[in-house]
Amino acid sequence: xxxxxxxxxxxxxxxxxxxxxxxxxxxxxxxxxxxxxxxxxxxxxxxxxxxxxxxxxxxxxxxxxxxxxxxxxxxxxxxxxxxxxxxxxxxxxxxxxxxxxxxxxxxxxxxxxxxxxxxxxxxxxxxxxxxxxxxxxxxxxxxxxxxxxxxxxxxxxxxxxxxxxxxxxxxxxxxxxxxxxxxxxxxxxxxxxxxxxxxxxxxxxxxxxxxxxxxxxxxxxxxxxxxxxxxxxxxxxxxxxxxxxxxxxxxxxxxxxxxxx
Amino acid sequence: xxxxxxxxxxxxxxxxxxxxxxxxxxxxxxxxxxxxxxxxxxxxxxxxxxxxxxxxxxxxxxxxxxxxxxxxxxxxxxxxxxxxxxxxxxxxxxxxxxxxxxxxxxxxxxxxxxxxxxxxxxxxxxxxxxxxxxxxxxxxxxxxxxxxxxxxxxxxxxxxxxxxxxxxxxxxxxxxxxxxxxxxxxxxxxxxxxxxxxxxxxxxxxxxxxxxxxxxxxxxxxxxxxxxxxxxxxxxxxxxxxxxxxxxxxxxxxxxxxxxx
DNA sequence: AAAATCGGTTCATTATTTGAACCGTTGTTG
DNA sequence: CAACAACGGTTCAAATAATGAACCGATTTT
Numbered sequence: 001x002x003x004x005x006x007x008x009x010x011x012x013x014x015x016x017x018x019x020x021x022x023x024x025x026x027x028x029x030x031x032x033x034x035x036x037x038x039x040x041x042x043x044x045x046x047x048x049x050x051x052x053x054x055x056x057x058x059x060x061x062x063x064x065x066x067x068x069x070x071x072x073x074x075x076x077x078x079x080x081x082x083x084x085x086x087x088x089x090x091x092x093x094x095x096x097x098x099x100x101x102x103x104x105x106x107x108x109x110x111x112x113x114x115x116x117x118x119x120x121x122x123x124x125x126x127x128x129x130x131x132x133x134x135x136x137x138x139x140x141x142x143x144x145x146x147x148x149x150x151x152x153x154x155x156x157x158x159x160x161x162x163x164x165x166x167x168x169x170x171x172x173x174x175x176x177x178x179x180x181x182x183x184x185x186x187x188x189x190x191x192x193x194x195x196x197x198x199x200x201x202x203x204x205x206x207x208x209x210x211x212x213x214x215x216x217x218x219x220x221x222x223x224x225x226x227x228x229x230x231x232x233x234x235x236x237x238x239x240x241x242x243x244x245x246x247x248x249x250x251x252x253x254x255x256x257x258x259x260x261x
Numbered sequence: 262x263x264x265x266x267x268x269x270x271x272x273x274x275x276x277x278x279x280x281x282x283x284x285x286x287x288x289x290x291x292x293x294x295x296x297x298x299x300x301x302x303x304x305x306x307x308x309x310x311x312x313x314x315x316x317x318x319x320x321x322x323x324x325x326x327x328x329x330x331x332x333x334x335x336x337x338x339x340x341x342x343x344x345x346x347x348x349x350x351x352x353x354x355x356x357x358x359x360x361x362x363x364x365x366x367x368x369x370x371x372x373x374x375x376x377x378x379x380x381x382x383x384x385x386x387x388x389x390x391x392x393x394x395x396x397x398x399x400x401x402x403x404x405x406x407x408x409x410x411x412x413x414x415x416x417x418x419x420x421x422x423x424x425x426x427x428x429x430x431x432x433x434x435x436x437x438x439x440x441x442x443x444x445x446x447x448x449x450x451x452x453x454x455x456x457x458x459x460x461x462x463x464x465x466x467x468x469x470x471x472x473x474x475x476x477x478x479x480x481x482x483x484x485x486x487x488x489x490x491x492x493x494x495x496x497x498x499x500x501x502x503x504x505x506x507x508x509x510x511x512x513x514x515x516x517x518x519x520x521x522x
Numbered sequence: 523a524a525a526a527t528c529g530g531t532t533c534a535t536t537a538t539t540t541g542a543a544c545c546g547t548t549g550t551t552g
Numbered sequence: 553c554a555a556c557a558a559c560g561g562t563t564c565a566a567a568t569a570a571t572g573a574a575c576c577g578a579t580t581t582t
Contacts, residue, residue, distance in 0.1 A: 002264075002300075002539085003263075003264045003265060003569090004268040005304050005308060007268075008305075008308040008310060012308075012325075014333075015332060016331075019332060019335075020336075022528080023530080024528065024529080032571095032572095033571065033572045033573085034529090034530090034572085035530085035532090035572060038530065039570080043269075044265065044269070046266065046365050047266060047269040047270070047273075047364065047365050048362075048364030048365055048367075048369070054467060057529060060333070060336070060337060061329055061332055061333040061337070062333070062364070063364060063371060064269075064273075064364050064369065065326055065329040065330045065333050066330050066333060066340060066371065067364075067369045067370070068272060068275070068322055068326040068329075069326045069327050069329070069330030070388040071280060072275075072321070072322040072324070072326055072327060073327065074280075074388055075281075075321070075322075076280065076321060076322070078324065079327060101324050103309030103323070103324060103328075104309055106309075108309070108325065108327075110324060110327065126331060127328055127331040206315055263569075264538085264539065264569075264570080283559080284559075284561080285558075293541095294540065296540070296541060296542090297539075297540060299560080299561065299562090318559085318560060
């Protein structure tokens, strides 16, 4: 892992749940030497990517990221482009829908919509990195992404989030195989208790998977009919979104989806 | 300059005017070896900070910056905090107002407001890095920022943007001295022709300058009265904004401002 | 008051970054 | 159409920059 990657991974530790991180905490999280982490943070600070809380000396994300995001979205408005589809799907199903992107070996939500029509509601943090082995979106990426990614996830310990998370690599491998056969993934309370999720892949140019479209429902509303309604809607939407982003669902997957009907 | 800084500086090259950059172009801009630039870009790409246009192989900012900006603004909503003040000031003066932040040795707009009440209008790109020697905001930062920053700018060649830009270091030094005496800076068509701008400092915690508040007007609307109206409004607003951000205008500057009345 | 923890610093050792030269492809030009 | 230039990308020895154990002073905990 290069120096640059190590520094950028530090930035990835920030989430809305943990927006400020101290030096020692960073050392723990990143499993690197304190001096190394410190110097990386200093360099990030000098470039405005992090700044320090002057009272606590903790680090938080800096204003530089705001400008970059502004340029990105202004010149390549992917978030805006997908928002329409995600909003529509959420309205149609009456459930939380999110579109997440593969970023290296992590997965990051790009856009999330939730039409509040039911009493219970799934909590979803748009600014949190999602685990690969514990979400339906992650399973889709593992199933249809690169072999490297899958091996990398299988080789590391699988963190237990909910008590029902898949932590056995062999089981995970089986689930990935099932996902390949289905053309979509589901995940029963793997990340958060009481939440069931279903996901389909989004493809960009050159037959490469770039992200996933997913629906999350409280298990109280889960039923055979509901699931098949969601799966059908996801298939159709992920085809349209892929096309909108300049890609297309590979024919193999389209064929699987058609046969399932 | 460390490896991390070199890589981050690459990201800073992206603006809405130049959202995609090829390898050779990057080599030119960054004045580094092609192999070095290439490897840095690869590492940035692997972390989602840039992505490649699959047709042209050019690089553009990646989706990772979107998530980071989302975390930053969600947990530390500075942009939102200042927007109110900037909007008000723009409405009051009927001119373009922007608040920009110092990021290392660069200056980046954080928020910009323009109430379109006049026929002519100043063009302003919120996603562009601004030059220090050619804008009133930059002059303020040079005058009230660190000595290092000033020396660093004075030591490099001063790019001529408009034909009327200050390019002589001695002249720049004089203007900085004047700015220190006034407590605010003005700049006559230094960056863009036909645009006159005035700026005051914004201070954060610990008496440190963190940015500037500036008004830009077409020279056609420039007049003695207008300028003094703007200067008064800027002084008052930058005091309020500094306080809103947890800082305060240093007493020396307050005194200068009061004496000018 | 002793011990632990915090952010930050130092310097010899080490490992990663570096850049000149090179490769294959694409598009341009005499 | 052959020669050339410009592009993105790759290689490997040489050199520089990253590294981490130990240390520092200041707080906080015990």
